[in-house]
Amino acid sequence: MGIYEILQKYFIDPIRYNQGYNIVNTLTYAIILGIAALVVYKVLKKLGIKYDNAFFRALIPYMILGAFGRALTDATIIPQSYLTVTPGIYFLVFMITFSSLLITHKFFEDWRKVFLYFGWALVGGELLLLLFNLEKVQFNFDTLKYFIPFATIALMTIYLLSIKLHLVKKNSYLFYAHFYDATTTFVGVDFMGYWEQHVLPRYLMDITGTAAVMYFLKFAVLMVALYLMEYLQETESDKELMDFIKMVMFILGFAPGTRNLLRMLMGV
Incomplete structure (x- = not known):
């Protein structure tokens, strides 16, 4: 398979035909995101x-x-x-x-x-x-009758976890953002007839039969990532980089969650 065929199969067609993500483009986009984040970090640090x-x-x-x-x-x-x-x-x-x-x-x-x-x-x-x-x-405000109670439960869960777990308490805003995103996915897939585009979540939903698995996936990924970041942080310079990475992590939870909620409310 040539380069054009690879681009067509794994990158162009999934966008053109709304096929969602696959392993190849997911890993590629993740690498691009990582490189871009490091470049931005260096530029912002240079600018003070x-x-x-x-x-x-x-x-x-x-x-x-x-x-x-x-x-x-x-x-x-x-x-x-x-x-x-x-x-x-x-x-x-x-x-x-x-x-x-x-x-x-x-x-x-x-x-x-x-x-x-x-x-x-x-x-x-x-x-x-x-x-x-x-x-x-075609506005669909029925979305809120599912979103509000489940979002409330999710946020209360983070609050209770923050009492017991140091990593959750220290980084509660990240857990709130990603549980917000998980709630919009859960409501959209289980109650509103939407489907999940990302590879791993889609696989886990197929196995479990519910998008509620997103809460467990989000929690596990955040805990592992934050533990590794604390373990690797040794200097003040490291802390600046980790804070920047956390900002990117927040965006990756808050932005998709907001898009999901707006899309459901707009009935599209």
């Missing part, structure tokens, strides 16, 4: 940008931007292309976010506020797109 609470808050609208944009694409409000579906939309939003960060940092003294406001302005633009195309959306 610290990962404090203000910076974290400023990233929130950009996380929503990608999630909202993906849901609008599912609703055919934004035309479908390789840059508006997964994983292309991640690269597009990354370029928008990173470019905005570099420009605001260079030209504005209070760059965090400008960066934050610009992000919310972009989200506002997506909201206007939705308002001007309401005829394409």
Whole structure:
């Protein structure tokens, strides 16, 4: 099999025909994400940008931007292309976010506020797109009668686990984000007729017969990852890198979860 055939089978066709992920493209995208994260970390460190609470808050609208944009694409409000579906939309939003960060940092003294406001302005633009195309959306608020109780149980579970487990208490925001994502997947697959695109979760759901397995998968992966990160952290420089990785981990939970919830609420 030549390079073109490999690209066609494992990368192009899954996007074109909405086939979901496979082992090859999953591993490839994971490697690309890892490399990109390290490059961004090096650039931000060179610029002297610290990962404090203000910076974290400023990233929130950009996380929503990608999630909202993906849901609008599912609703055919934004035309479908390789840059508006997964994983292309991640690269597009990354370029928008990173470019905005570099420009605001260079030209504005209070760059965090400008960066934050610009992000919310972009989200506002997506909201206007939705308002001007309401005829394409069939809102399904029945989603909430499943999401709210299960999300409440999930968040209470994290709270109780944080009392007993040091890693959960120290990194509760990561567990909240990923259990939020797990809840949207569980509700979508088990109650709303959606299907899982990712390889390992799809395999585990086939075995167990329920998307509730996502809670156990998320918990296990986070615990192992956080334990290894604590074990490997030795210096203050290591801590900065680990904090950055945790930020990426948060995004990987919060953004897909928000996209899932918006998509279900929009009935697409």
